[in-house]
Amino acid sequence: MSTPDERKAAAVPGVGAVSTVVSARRESLYFALRNRKLVGGLAVVLLFLGTGLIAPLFTAANPLDYVGPRGEGPSADYWFGTTIFGQDVFNQFVHGLRGTFFVGFFAGLLAGVIGMLIGFVAGYRGGMLDEILNMFTNIVLALPVLAVLLIIAAYLEVRDIQVQALIIGLFSWPWVARAVRAQTMSLRSRDFVDLARLSGAPVRRIILREIAPNMASYLFMVFILLFGGSVLFAATLDFIGLGPTEGISLGLMLRNAVTWTALQLGMWWWFVPPGLGITAIVGALYIMNVGLDEVFNPRLRET
Numbered sequence: 001m002s003t004p005d006e007r008k009a010a011a012v013p014g015v016g017a018v019s020t021v022v023s024a025r026r027e028s029l030y031f032a033l034r035n036r037k038l039v040g041g042l043a044v045v046l047l048f049l050g051t052g053l054i055a056p057l058f059t060a061a062n063p064l065d066y067v068g069p070r071g072e073g074p075s076a077d078y079w080f081g082t083t084i085f086g087q088d089v090f091n092q093f094v095h096g097l098r099g100t101f102f103v104g105f106f107a108g109l110l111a112g113v114i115g116m117l118i119g120f121v122a123g124y125r126g127g128m129l130d131e132i133l134n135m136f137t138n139i140v141l142a143l144p145v146l147a148v149l150l151i152i153a154a155y156l157e158v159r160d161i162q163v164q165a166l167i168i169g170l171f172s173w174p175w176v177a178r179a180v181r182a183q184t185m186s187l188r189s190r191d192f193v194d195l196a197r198l199s200g201a202p203v204r205r206i207i208l209r210e211i212a213p214n215m216a217s218y219l220f221m222v223f224i225l226l227f228g229g230s231v232l233f234a235a236t237l238d239f240i241g242l243g244p245t246e247g248i249s250l251g252l253m254l255r256n257a258v259t260w261t262a263l264q265l266g267m268w269w270w271f272v273p274p275g276l277g278i279t280a281i282v283g284a285l286y287i288m289n290v291g292l293d294e295v296f297n298p299r300l301r302e303t
Contacts, residue, residue: 038291110169119180
């Protein structure tokens with residue numbers, strides 16, 4: 001039997017629905033705090049993010065300065081040792097974390113916005129507009145990204161991290177558009193969407209207030225995947241020489257270490273920190289995504 005408070009809430013229009021939403025959010029938060037994958041992955045990401053934001057405030061402004069002896073191993077003065085040119089590896093690492101997180105966040109956000117915009121419009125509108133947007137998505141999906149990046153690298157003599165994030169974001173959205181389009185097509189025929197349409201609500205309001213909130217958990221997981229994919233994509237571009245010509249990132253540290261034969265010289269402190277950093281960040285993000293899937297899917301929740 002229902003309690004008096006529940007009967008009062010049901011008797012007032014809209015109150016019962018709001019109460020249900022609040023209860024669902026509290027339930028999700030409860031299981032999120034209990035999910036070890038989500039909490040552990042988030043802790044690792046926050047640890048590296050905090051290091052990238054705070055540590056550079058206490059180190060030299062330019063991580064590429066020659067500040068110490070050449071090729072020295074880790075010590076009390078140089079925690080991660082120095083490069084073959086006498087650059088502080090720890091200083092490069094903490095500044096590189098900033099660049100890596102910037103690329104991941106900005107590129108993931110840009111790709112998410114483009115993919116969601118196209119997916120929502122195509123899935124809700126349908127018809128000829130859907131075919132045109134779907135064709136455009138397939139064209140971008142079929143583009144040889146490396147060939148395009150080679151052309152861009154040939155014409156842009158000076159490239160920075162901002163340009164790299166922009167390029168990655170512009171080429172990472174097609175799969176998001178397809179996924180959001182499919183979800184939107186399944187939701188546009190629901191009763192609450194039909195009710196909003198009959199009430200005269202404009203398309204923008206229907207998408208933002210009726211469809212998108214019902215996909216909020218899925219969209220959040222999509223952003224995490226885009227974030228991790230952008231970090232990995234940026235590191236790959238840096239390693240093969242298509243990354244920025246200015247600034248520093250974990251991928252550029254790896255490339256410089258390989259270029260100047262750090263492995264052959266036994267200078268493990270030059271390439272191990274950035275390699276472990278990239279692996280830990282990307283791995284933690286994907287573990288977070290698995291944890292979120294367990295939180296939002298009742299059948300997968302840990303009891």
